[in-house]
Amino acid sequence: xxxxxxxxxxxxxxxxxxxxxxxxxxxxxxxxxxxxxxxxxxxxxxxxxxxxxxxxxxxxxxxxxxxxxxxxxxxxxxxxxxxxxxxxxxxxxxxxxxxxxxxxxxxxxxxxxxxxxxxxxxxxxxxxxxxxxxxxxxxxxxxxxxxxxxxxxxxxxxxxxxxxxxxxxxxxxxxxxxxxxxxxxxxxxxxxxxxxxxxxxxxxxxxxxxxxxxxxxxxxxxxxxxxxxxxxxxxxxxxxxxxxxxxxxxxxxxxxxxxxxxxxxxxxxxxxxxxxxxxxxxxxxxxxxxxxxxxxxxxxxxxxxxxxxxxxxxxxxxxxxxxxxxxxxxxxxxxxxxxxxxxxxxxxxxxxxxxxxxxxxxxxxxxxxxxxxxxxxxxxxxxxxxxxxxxxxxxxxxxxxxxxxxxxxxxxxxxxxxxxxxxxxxxxxxxxxxxxxxxxxxxxxxxxxxxxxxxxxxxxxxxxxxxxxxxxxxxxxxxxxxxxxxxxxxxxxxxxxxxxxxxxxxxxxxxxxxxxxxxxxxxxxxxxxxxxxxxxxxxxxxxxxxxxxxxxxxxxxxxxxxxxxxxxxx
Amino acid sequence: xxxxxxxxxxxxxxxxxxxxxxxxxxxxxxxxxxxxxxxxxxxxxxxxxxxxxxxxxxxxxxxxxxxxxxxxxxxxxxxxxxxxxxxxxxxxxxxxxxxxxxxxxxxxxxxxxxxxxxxxxxxxxxxxxxxxxxxxxxxxxxxxxxxxxxxxxxxxxxxxxxxxxxxxxxx
Numbered sequence: 001x002x003x004x005x006x007x008x009x010x011x012x013x014x015x016x017x018x019x020x021x022x023x024x025x026x027x028x029x030x031x032x033x034x035x036x037x038x039x040x041x042x043x044x045x046x047x048x049x050x051x052x053x054x055x056x057x058x059x060x061x062x063x064x065x066x067x068x069x070x071x072x073x074x075x076x077x078x079x080x081x082x083x084x085x086x087x088x089x090x091x092x093x094x095x096x097x098x099x100x101x102x103x104x105x106x107x108x109x110x111x112x113x114x115x116x117x118x119x120x121x122x123x124x125x126x127x128x129x130x131x132x133x134x135x136x137x138x139x140x141x142x143x144x145x146x147x148x149x150x151x152x153x154x155x156x157x158x159x160x161x162x163x164x165x166x167x168x169x170x171x172x173x174x175x176x177x178x179x180x181x182x183x184x185x186x187x188x189x190x191x192x193x194x195x196x197x198x199x200x201x202x203x204x205x206x207x208x209x210x211x212x213x214x215x216x217x218x219x220x221x222x223x224x225x226x227x228x229x230x231x232x233x234x235x236x237x238x239x240x241x242x243x244x245x246x247x248x249x250x251x252x253x254x255x256x257x258x259x260x261x262x263x264x265x266x267x268x269x270x271x272x273x274x275x276x277x278x279x280x281x282x283x284x285x286x287x288x289x290x291x292x293x294x295x296x297x298x299x300x301x302x303x304x305x306x307x308x309x310x311x312x313x314x315x316x317x318x319x320x321x322x323x324x325x326x327x328x329x330x331x332x333x334x335x336x337x338x339x340x341x342x343x344x345x346x347x348x349x350x351x352x353x354x355x356x357x358x359x360x361x362x363x364x365x366x367x368x369x370x371x372x373x374x375x376x377x378x379x380x381x382x383x384x385x386x387x388x389x390x391x392x393x394x395x396x397x398x399x400x401x402x403x404x405x406x407x408x409x410x411x412x413x414x415x416x417x418x419x420x421x422x423x424x425x426x427x428x429x430x431x432x433x434x435x436x437x438x439x440x441x442x443x444x445x446x447x448x449x450x451x452x453x454x455x456x457x458x459x460x461x462x463x464x465x466x467x468x469x470x471x472x473x474x475x476x477x478x479x480x481x482x483x484x485x486x487x488x489x490x491x492x493x494x495x496x497x498x499x500x501x502x503x504x505x506x507x508x509x510x511x512x513x514x515x516x517x518x519x520x521x522x523x524x525x526x527x528x529x530x531x532x533x534x535x536x537x538x539x540x541x542x543x544x545x546x547x548x549x550x551x552x553x554x555x556x557x558x559x560x561x562x563x564x565x566x567x568x569x570x
Numbered sequence: 571x572x573x574x575x576x577x578x579x580x581x582x583x584x585x586x587x588x589x590x591x592x593x594x595x596x597x598x599x600x601x602x603x604x605x606x607x608x609x610x611x612x613x614x615x616x617x618x619x620x621x622x623x624x625x626x627x628x629x630x631x632x633x634x635x636x637x638x639x640x641x642x643x644x645x646x647x648x649x650x651x652x653x654x655x656x657x658x659x660x661x662x663x664x665x666x667x668x669x670x671x672x673x674x675x676x677x678x679x680x681x682x683x684x685x686x687x688x689x690x691x692x693x694x695x696x697x698x699x700x701x702x703x704x705x706x707x708x709x710x711x712x713x714x715x716x717x718x719x720x721x722x723x724x725x726x727x728x729x730x731x732x733x734x735x736x737x738x739x740x741x
Contacts, residue, residue, distance in 0.1 A: 215692070216692060283687070
């Protein structure tokens with residue numbers, strides 16, 4: 001039979017649904033991004049600066065949580081069914097987690113966007129990190145909890161599919177794509193404990209007024225317990241595509257299956273015991289614990305550096321299969337007219353640059369120069385904003401036809417779109433890094449101050465702002481092109497095989513990788529031990545300092561409405 | 571497990587980079603003496619800052635010859651001192667900052683320097699800087715703290731030693 005939608009029509013319907021949610025969020029989130037890029041550079045200010053933070057919260061949550069994770073939910077469903085060569089065990093369970101995650105995400109979005117309409121009395125302008133004691137409406141924390149629980153159910157769905165497959169194939173190696181999904185989900189189960197405990201035990205009861213106070217350093221630390229692994233939760237779908245799809249698009253095959261497994265195991269082990277590297281500047285956590293987090297972080301560079309090797313080697317192999325020769329001339333033999341290939345290759349290139357700026361962030365002392373400056377969003381727009389987002393968009397050009405049985409509306413527009421994204425991000429991200437070095441803060445509606453100016457080592461603040469606004473504009477145009485291309489594709493007539501969806505076996509196959517790599521219980525056990533080692537003492541000392549529930553009352557972000565209510569009551 | 575020769579070389583280079591990065595930070599901390607924020611500052615009740623011997627009366631205190639302690643309270647949307655009165659210290663002195671918050675989480679960043687910390691209610695961030703020649707610095711809040719976050723700023727004035735008229739601890 002022809003393609004994924006013909007083989008697994010029910011699974012394809014779920015994947016299409018998750019992609020619709022992902023792409024709607026992408027559209028809204030990108031529009032918010034454009035508003036921010038123009039607002040904070042002073043070019044166009046259509047909103048009051050107070051509302052900037054509503055837009056910023058929406059941008060962060062819709063893009064970093066909703067777009068990326070719904071794409072992941074669809075991609076992983078596709079990858080599990082495809083690589084196990086069987087449908088999911090019970091499609092009702094699949095629709096149930098889709099329903100729960102979508103409801104949760106919708107509640108969160110409503111709580112955030114309601115902030116634009118003051119008369120509703122609901123606000124969640126607490127940004128993506130929702131640091132207490134800033135307090136959002138309970139709807140925000142409740143929706144977030146539903147969303148997380150929904151992702152846990154999705155993981156259970158994929159593990160049940162694996163168990164059913166294992167019963168029929170007791171001696172086979174776990175297919176590579178399923179292996180990637182399962183290790184990623186194990187990492188996710190471990191790391192979301194932090195945010196779930198924070199939301200369910202502390203923030204939700206506190207926002208309802210059941211408990212009066214909160215320990216801000218505790219909830220902040222629990223957030224980062226989840227907040228760094230979540231970046232790998234975004235990145236692993238991109239890695240899955242780079243390892244299993246990109247080599248094929250390049251005209252070849254994956255260089256090494258064993259090394260791919262090693263990389264995913266390393267991410268399972270090291271993603272979580274590093275969160276404190278986001279808290280280098282926090283009082284109340286000793287330097288020793290920060291140093292441990294830094295050491296783990298630096299070793300977490302290893303799987304990404306190994307990935308760089310494998311991806312480039314696979315591309316070179318593909319190019320040589322297509323007749324490429326020489327030391328560098330083979331680059332010209334790659335299929336640069338294919339938007340799926342070019343988008344992923346450019347995303348990988350920018351990830352290398354983002355990796356280097358990440359090394360600066362990870363350096364415990366040099367971090368002081370750039371902490372909470374515009375450098376940081378400059379960094380993560382290269383990583384999650386390009387390595388992940390551009391790979392997902394480029395991958396869609398190859399995946400969506402398999403889910404609909406219809407060809408892509410326009411490959412040239414797709415090519416223009418991915419190149420535009422890359423160019424836009426070069427302008428915006430480079431300027432953000434440089435502005436950060438000058439001390440310009442992130443998360444600020446108007447980085448202009450009364451009593452001092454910023455001075456740049458090179459160029460001027462005006463030039464940096466022009467680059468940020470221009471880059472942001474190109475990125476928005478790129479998203480619009482992407483969404484129209486996907487939308488118009490849905491009006492194409494169905495065809496037998498809209499895209500070549502076969503994936504060739506790796507050069508070094510699974511038979512060459514040690515069996516122990518597939519021992520998921522072992523790796524999960526080690527991952528848990530590493531987390532206990534990294535977190536027991538810091539969390540213990542934070543709780544000893546101020547107690548589980550701390551001393552901080554809530555500071556609702558909706559100050560005006562509270563004042564209004566008091567007047568009404570009086 | 572089959573590992574290609576180039577892969578082994580790459581793996582070794584990657585490990586060298588990682589160990590090198592950790593070594594530079596370790597050298598920075600032990601050799602060059604770059605101070606970082608830990609848990610030395612202790613804790614404080616954010617609801618009772620007014621009763622605190624220093625945060626109840628924040629400002630600059632002399633702690634030794636050419637050594638000063640600066641107690642700063644960050645609150646929505648000002649630094650005390652810093653916003654309405656600048657933080658004033660003499661040139662060529664050693665200044666230890668003690669920063670806390672009276673309400674939500676704030677940032678305290680001396681613009682263009684690595685004097686940068688989070689201000690977390692209940693916790694005191696303590697760090698020491700060497701101040702050189704006379705100069706004015708901007709201070710800003712670099713953590714979102716509410717609707718007027720972008721207006722939260724202050725100044726620090728490093729004045730020549732002979733023009734310095736003593737700490738105003740509790741201005």
